[in-house]
Amino acid sequence: MRSDARAPLGLTIGAILGLAFLHLPILLIFLYAFTTEDRSYQFPPPGLTTKWFAVAWNRADIWPPLYLSLRVAAISSAVALVLGTLCAAAMARAKFFGRDTVSLLVVLPIALPGIITGMSLRSAFAIGDIPFSTFTIVLGHATFCIVIVYNNAVARFRRLGASMLEASADLGANSFQTFWHVILPNLGSALLAGGMLAFALSFDEVIVTTFTAGQQSTLPIWMLNELVRPRQRPVTNVVAIVVFVATFLPILAAYYLTRGGEETAGGGK
Amino acid sequence: MSGAAHPARGAGDRLTAVFWSRPKLLTLLLLLPPLLWLGVVYIGSLVALLIQSFYSIDEFSGLVVPEFTLKTYGELLIPSNADVILRTVAMAAAVTLAAVVVAFPVAFFAARYAKGRWKAVFYLGIMLPLWSSYLVKVYAWKLILAKEGIITWAAEGIGAGNVLNAVLAIPVIGGNSLSTSYIGTFLVFLYVWLPYMILPMQAALERVPTSMLEASADLGAGGWRTFRSVILPLAAPGVIAGSIFTFSLTLGDYIIPQIVGSSRFFLGQAVYSLQGTAGNIPLAAAFAVVPIAIMLVYLTVARKMGAFDAI
Numbered sequence: 400m401r402s403d404a405r406a407p408l409g410l411t412i413g414a415i416l417g418l419a420f421l422h423l424p425i426l427l428i429f430l431y432a433f434t435t436e437d438r439s440y441q442f443p444p445p446g447l448t449t450k451w452f453a454v455a456w457n458r459a460d461i462w463p464p465l466y467l468s469l470r471v472a473a474i475s476s477a478v479a480l481v482l483g484t485l486c487a488a489a490m491a492r493a494k495f496f497g498r499d500t501v502s503l504l505v506v507l508p509i510a511l512p513g514i515i516t517g518m519s520l521r522s523a524f525a526i527g528d529i530p531f532s533t534f535t536i537v538l539g540h541a542t543f544c545i546v547i548v549y550n551n552a553v554a555r556f557r558r559l560g561a562s563m564l565e566a567s568a569d570l571g572a573n574s575f576q577t578f579w580h581v582i583l584p585n586l587g588s589a590l591l592a593g594g595m596l597a598f599a600l601s602f603d604e605v606i607v608t609t610f611t612a613g614q615q616s617t618l619p620i621w622m623l624n625e626l627v628r629p630r631q632r633p634v635t636n637v638v639a640i641v642v643f644v645a646t647f648l649p650i651l652a653a654y655y656l657t658r659g660g661e662e663t664a665g666g667g668k
Numbered sequence: 669m670s671g672a673a674h675p676a677r678g679a680g681d682r683l684t685a686v687f688w689s690r691p692k693l694l695t696l697l698l699l700l701p702p703l704l705w706l707g708v709v710y711i712g713s714l715v716a717l718l719i720q721s722f723y724s725i726d727e728f729s730g731l732v733v734p735e736f737t738l739k740t741y742g743e744l745l746i747p748s749n750a751d752v753i754l755r756t757v758a759m760a761a762a763v764t765l766a767a768v769v770v771a772f773p774v775a776f777f778a779a780r781y782a783k784g785r786w787k788a789v790f791y792l793g794i795m796l797p798l799w800s801s802y803l804v805k806v807y808a809w810k811l812i813l814a815k816e817g818i819i820t821w822a823a824e825g826i827g828a829g830n831v832l833n834a835v836l837a838i839p840v841i842g843g844n845s846l847s848t849s850y851i852g853t854f855l856v857f858l859y860v861w862l863p864y865m866i867l868p869m870q871a872a873l874e875r876v877p878t879s880m881l882e883a884s885a886d887l888g889a890g891g892w893r894t895f896r897s898v899i900l901p902l903a904a905p906g907v908i909a910g911s912i913f914t915f916s917l918t919l920g921d922y923i924i925p926q927i928v929g930s931s932r933f934f935l936g937q938a939v940y941s942l943q944g945t946a947g948n949i950p951l952a953a954a955f956a957v958v959p960i961a962i963m964l965v966y967l968t969v970a971r972k973m974g975a976f977d978a979i
Contacts, residue, residue: 406781407891413773418790420770421797421862424808427818431811440814442821482702489698493691501699504706510912511960512920514936518943518956519713522720525732525949542710545702573684574694596799603801605923609940619803626807626927639804650799654792 428643432636440632451633458634461621465641468602468618471533475540476548476597480590482541483548483597488582491556508543516543517610524611531613539607544597551593551657552586559585592656595649603646618642720953732949740950744958749938753958756935759850760918763857764865764911770858771865771910776899778866779873794870798863806927809856813928815845843930853929860924861917865910872906873899908970915966919959935959 406414432451434444455461486505490498508516520539529535559582567577605619612620622642625635687694723732724739743749778790797805812818823832836842836849843849876899884894922936933941935955942952 406777410773410777410781414777417770417774417862417866418793420859421793424805424812424859425797425800427811428804428808439816440811441816442811442814442818478705482705485698486702489695492698493695495692495695501703504711505702508706508710510916511963512916512936514920514922514939515717515956515960516710516713518939518952519710519717521943522949522953523713523716526716526719538709542706545706568684568688573680574687575680575684599799603803605803606921606936610943619801622803622807623923626803626810635807639801639807642801643804646799646801647796650796651792654795 425643428636428639432633432640434633434636437631437633451637454631455634455637461618461634461638464616464618464621467533467615471536471540471617472598472601474533474537475544475601476594478537478541479544479548479597480594483545483593484552484586484590486545487549487552487556490553491559505546505549509546513543513604513606514610517607520607521610531611531615533615535611535613536608536615536617539611540601540604543604543607544601547597547600548590548593551589551596555586555589588656592653595653595656599646599649603642717953717956720950721957723950723953725948725950730947740954743951744954749955752933752935752938752955755932756919757962759854759857759934760915762854763861763918764914766854766858767862767865767910767914768869768907771862771869775866775869775906776873779870779876794863794866798867802860803923805860806856806924809852809859810847810927813845813847813852813855815847817847819846847928848930850930853925856924856928857918857921861914864913864917865907868909868913869903869906872903872909876902905973908973912963912966912970916959916963919962 430444431440433447433449434441435446435448436444483505486501490501516539520535523529524531524535563581563585564577567581572580603619605617605623608617608620609623616624618638619642622635622638625638629635720732721740722736722738723734724737725731726733744753774790774794778787778794782790814820820829820832823829832846835851836845841850841854843852846852846855880898880902881894884898889897920936922934922940925934926937935958939952939955942948942955946952
């Protein structure tokens with residue numbers, strides 16, 4: 400079995416079927432957004448129409464959740480950018496006592512199921528008598544977004560190495576000048592990628608959010624309610640496409656930003 | 669180091685001098701904000717969860733009694749609650765096993781045979797479904813599994829409508845339609861968590877040295893023998909790492925069984941409904957501690973088997 404040998408036929412078929420299994424279901428969403436049938440999920444669609452996009456646009460109940468989702472995702476990824484970069488910088492600098500504990504702590508919010516993060520925050524809000532607000536949603540989102548930025552930044556720091564920073568110091572730059580003129584430009588695309596992935600993750604998050612939102616509705620929560628009690632199914636399809644595109648584009652951009660590096664963005668979610 | 673060559677000019681330079689002479693100080697300053705956040709928000713919340721799970725509900729007033737008791741954990745052992753836990757663990761195990769089988773060809777092909785352009789295709793082909801909207805993916809399956817949906821249409825189209833009905837007639841895992849049966853829940857879980865299995869598996873397979881495969885062939889092993897005696901053992905850490913994700917994510921999910929599946933609860937649904945309408949936060953917290961405990965055991969075993977080198 401040489402590495403340049405052709406793959407056995409069975410393996411090739413298995414791999415293609417596996418990839419098809421991963422992709423075909425999503426394509427179906429696009430088809431259903433154009434169906435004329437609005438009472439069931441009938442396949443094939445009895446007819447095609449584009450009117451649902453206009454209907455969705457004019458639905459007043461979609462816009463506030465969309466704004467809330469965008470606001471939460473923006474704040475959360477900003478917080479995660481700062482905290483994740485700081486953490487990565489510290490980890491890249493030195494081996495110190497408790498290093499493994501820190502990396503475990505960063506990964507934990509995403510390694511444990513969302514329901515644990517959600518229920519934990521819910522318990523804390525109950526004990527502390529903290530009312531639900533945008534802030535409580537952000538608390539949860541920023542926590543699990545830190546690891547995304549961290550992963551991207553730490554890989555770039557590793558590639559940057561110590562010699563550039565030493566050269567900068569030898570040329571007389573102080574720590575802040577080195578940060579501004581050397582570290583930040585080198586880190587830029589990794590941070591952008593990390594920030595976009597964090598944004599996508601936050602924009603789409605629903606499990607933790609249901610525990611921390613109270614009566615507020617983010618776009619995924621709006622969609623979840625529609626799934627449980629459908630009102631106008633094709634409108635939900637249109638929103639699904641919007642959510643899909645809003646997460647798909649940042650992910651694709653993040654991939655192209657970090658391509659060719661030793662660590663490509665998105666290796667772990 | 670700092671002052672000799674370049675005299676200090678301002679606060680920034682003086683701080684730099686301090687950082688140079690005491691490098692640990694800068695590390696600590698960098699770590700402080702993220703550690704404070706994670707420590708207070710996350711660890712603090714986990715502690716709050718533990719505390720709540722030792723509280724109980726007053727049966728008459730419905731209010732939380734903030735006194736230490738094991739009564740709430742005792743309630744987990746009531747048959748109806750224990751059933752929820754067993755059902756969830758069984759589903760997590762089934763999903764994990766199926767994910768290993770489906771993921772293997774994709775991971776193996778991507779690791780061994782995909783070159784150049786195809787490598788990128790496979791990378792994106794696994795990464796995009798992993799990252800694309802969770803809710804949209806679940807929703808897509810609601811469309812697929814619906815009674816009037818594409819699977820029924822395809823089955824009838826190829827004359828296999830009877831087969832579909834026979835499958836749905838199987839007791840326990842069958843149901844009225846695919847979208848209200850355990851089979852449906854299982855398929856959606858498998859779909860949504862599959863990339864989490866492929867990626868670590870692929871990473872482990874990529875690390876199997878070609879020389880070992882050649883050595884195996886030189887020693888007279890055929891393709892199957894090499895696969896069983898060389899590749900599989902070396903891929904095991906990746907499989908275990910992937911299974912951590914698929915198992916843990918299935919244990920904690922409550923959206924999928926709520927949207928696709930029978931009305932019987934999974935663990936996550938129990939947590940969600942108890943903290944919400946029922947207002948029984950202590951029991952919800954105790955339920956949420958169950959997956960943590962299961963995963964701790966799982967992780968300890970996995971660590972012993974060297975799974976963490978593959979993440």
